Amino acid sequence: MSVNLINKCRNKLLIIIFVKEPDIFRCTKVGPIIMKIAFLQTGKTSDKYLADGISIFEERLRKYIAFEICTLADLRSTRNMPSREQKIREGEQILRFIRPEDYTVILDEKGKEFSTIEFSSWLEKIFMIQKKRIVFVAGGAWGFSEAVYKKADMCLSLSKLTFSHQMVRLLFLEQLYRAFTVIKGEPYHHD
Numbered sequence: 001m002s003v004n005l006i007n008k009c010r011n012k013l014l015i016i017i018f019v020k021e022p023d024i025f026r027c028t029k030v031g032p033i034i035m036k037i038a039f040l041q042t043g044k045t046s047d048k049y050l051a052d053g054i055s056i057f058e059e060r061l062r063k064y065i066a067f068e069i070c071t072l073a074d075l076r077s078t079r080n081m082p083s084r085e086q087k088i089r090e091g092e093q094i095l096r097f098i099r100p101e102d103y104t105v106i107l108d109e110k111g112k113e114f115s116t117i118e119f120s121s122w123l124e125k126i127f128m129i130q131k132k133r134i135v136f137v138a139g140g141a142w143g144f145s146e147a148v149y150k151k152a153d154m155c156l157s158l159s160k161l162t163f164s165h166q167m168v169r170l171l172f173l174e175q176l177y178r179a180f181t182v183i184k185g186e187p188y189h190h191d
Helices: 050-060 084-096 115-125 147-153 165-184
Strands: 002-009 012-021 024-029 036-044 064-073 103-112 133-138 156-157
Touching: 036 084, 036 165, 050 064, 050 165, 064 084, 084 133, 084 147, 103 147, 133 165
Parallel strands: 036 064, 036 133, 103 133, 103 156
Antiparallel strands: 002 012, 012 024
């Protein structure tokens, strides 16, 4: 069986599957497949300049795909709470958000690194899987619990450099937008 991507439209991918039988090819239409992207973040973005930048890229991304940003409530009374406990409690919130039919990618410094072109190519391949939604997760200041690591389908690193968990939000959304412009052949990205 071979799968051919034959049409990319706004928010839709049309896929046709060709099945080879003895001396016969049969064509079955499977599309359109509608996949959504959710960006899950823990806690509000407190710096206005970051929030403004995030809003700009959120609006731009919606031109390409069904996209939403979901913000989990900040944990309360964390001043004297050990970081391990904070990770566990944030992890519980994250896991309640993720559905079984999601493809989950956590943004983590130990994750796989891509160039922009590699990331856009990877994203196109993910659109081919039988999932309803890709969920990218930016954790809190202390990172992720072990339970979240186990649930994730992939760990993605933006850089070997260290960024604040709020800065990562803007950097990632810009790269996601850039990936879509590469996929569409638009002039935003320059090699």
